[in-house]
Amino acid sequence: DAGVTQSPTHLIKTRGQQVTLRCSPKSGHDTVSWYQQALGQGPQFIFQYYEEEERQRGNFPDRFSGHQFPNYSSELNVNALLLGDSALYLCASSPQGGKTDTQYFGPGTRLTVL
């Protein structure tokens, strides 16, 4: 049973570019959450997707957007990249519409903005 997978592992972009990160949830999970983890800090909640809609959102600008597909996989898009967007982006999946405390994390995507 595959766990949460994320791609790519690493990514280097320049300021102003756009980036798309991908996440496949654990088998049987229908809810995907995204977190940003700056170097040396704890993860910060970006948003959560369920039934192909954004259900919750943290304190992030509209440059951060997402999508969930019918197979429950998800994408995180960041437009007009800033140096401060450099971080580890973590995806976590949950079963039952996120109505449990169970949350499984992927290995993350390390984004570097130059």
Add this chain to the structure above:
Amino acid sequence: AQTVTQSQPEMSVQEAETVTLSCTYDTSENNYYLFWYKQPPSRQMILVIRQEAYKQQNATENRFSVNFQKAAKSFSLKISDSQLGDTAMYFCAFMKGGQAAGNKLTFGGGTRVLVKP
């Protein structure tokens, strides 16, 4: 809004000894969960232990145990018989309970634990 505070940026412990990590949180909720996650250099966030706020009994998972003081809003983690593989960042996290809440995690800033041989 909930906040989680970890006051110890870094701790070191000798192999086989015990180390205790501190965590305090602030919330007006009565129904919630608390977690300790481990993040080794591989970056994978791994759940170490969880505690339901309505349970008075402290959670235990093998060498890991917590001291949950609800009134004081304190949730410390004790690692007994420390092993080299315990070297990692440890994050305390809060989740609001209830069916309509969804399961967003609020994390503390982390404590780096170094186990020395």
